[in-house]
Amino acid sequence: MKYQLLVFDFDGTLADSFGFFIGVFDQLADRHGFRRIADEDIDRLRGYDARQIIRHVGIPLWKVPGVAKDFKAMMSKEIARVSLFDGISELLQALVAQGVHLAVLTSNSEENVRAVLGPSNAALFSRFECGATLFGKRGKLRRLVADSRVPRSRILCIGDETRDADAAFAEGIAFGAVAWGYTQLDTLKAKCPDLVFASVDDIPHQLGLRRDSV
Template identity: 45%
Template sequence: MPHSLAIFDLDGTLVDSFPWFLRTINDVADRFGFRGVRDEDVEGLRHASTREILSRLEVPVWKLPAIARHARRLKGEAAAEISLFAGAEAMLRTLTEGGVQLALVTSDSEANAREKLGDAAALFAHFDCAASVFGKPAKFRRVVRRAGVDRSRVISIGDEVRDIEAARAVGIACGAVCWGYAAPAALRARGPDLVFERIDDIAPALLTRAADVRGPTPA
């Protein structure tokens, strides 16, 4: 079936927030009492699942809501430092012009997300923000209901292992991008339906699949 709804993650997928994360994480660790991230830790963490990352950094699970609220506040203050990846807005516009609804599911707040997206925010039909660390499945279900689309025609696109896990939990297709937080090898090991090496690969892949199902246009 063609994809008629694409649910995007924000950080690491549409916006380049990883440098900001690396600059900020140790201050957050000091504030909330978990292990900091050394330079030599970064690559190993990029190959780990979310649960493994939390375990390695000894993050108290009961503190996760407070950590998320604090991170959202810091992101809001640093919005000017976090920009869209080159080509993201053009890709999103091409999808909407091709008849694909866009949704955004993110752990960030909707206000922060709209500021980071800028003019591209107007391309999204659905926002479901402030997702908890493991709360994306519920968000995905809600967006799919709002969109009125069969799950067989939905794909989520993200940059972390938990994005793939959330899609599998809901029964929708998933695409993984290679330019975000998680290492490409870690994403491929989870068997996503599509892997995108470049941001320019997304629209052709989704729209070509739709065209294949529709068949050729009559002469």
Template identity: 45%
Template sequence: MKYKLVIFDFDGTLADSFPWLTGVVDRVAEKFQFPKIPKSEHGLLRNYDAKKLLKHLGLPLWKALMIGNHMRKMMNEEIHTIPLFEGVDHLLTRLHEKKVELAIVSSNSTENVLQVIGQELVAKITYFECGVSIFSKSSKLRKVLSKSGIPAKEVIYIGDEIRDIEAARHVGISSGAVAWGYNTIESLSARHPTELFYTVKDIEATLID
């Protein structure tokens, strides 16, 4: 096997939560008094990393953290509307069958992640490090590495955002970028992840040899 430990991001990687996000962002903007995002800008903003996005919206980090906490609570109330991407259940099952250790490191809450993943798949995942703030994924990745005891060279973190690539690089593990999440594949490719995945099936084909 190419990797002995595969760590996944959740939103935009395993769970199709972007439609929910675009549906509530105007309500959140009103509550926290930042400019509403015109639909015409959605495509452009998907090329921005987290720091550039906050600067564009005029949001200080402290307010962004408050917004993140609020949105996790909002999502919890509507969690039944958020599905896994097609093929994710099969992918996680196949990796588990091949004795690959699995983990999830996410900004979302543990409760939300567990509800969407479901009991059957949860049993296949060894490590959960959730509730991560915007720029603290590196510390959570280190926790998973420490708990697993698996060498960094045999670990990959797969996500849909530029900050996922940066976090993986910061702790010395491989990075995988998916084409179906928040950041565009062009913006992700420009950061030179170790692996690029255009479909869920690509992950299985690359990781299971």
């Protein structure tokens, strides 16, 4: 297999949390003084990158860390509302069975990530880089790569947002876009990802995992 280390985003890639995000957005908007999202705007906003969404709802950049902190706290209190996408557990087990190393790179908290993964899945990951600022994934990715000592050519980042792609490409690492996350696939394709995964089941097939391990 070409890749020795897979770096997964969490929300929208491993975890199906978009419904929770939309469900608490109005509470966050009222608490922090920015615009709510109208139902008819949701699909359009999924075609935006993070900076465009921030501008659309009118969040000053200085408020972003506080909003993110509250979102993570709200998720922690209602963590049962968030689950892994179907097939993720089996995928992670198959990857590790073939000697692939796994890492998580996310803006969410390690507490939330571990709670949704569950103990058995969490144990499959060799590295958790959590709590990245909205535009701070590159720095955490750089540290992760340096500590891993895996050549950049053998690392693949997998995510559902344009900022995942930006961080990967800025560090000279391949990026795989997923079709089931927060951001519309056409928007991700505009970033020219190295791989595009139409479904969770598409990941092992495109990465060349042996059939007996999938």
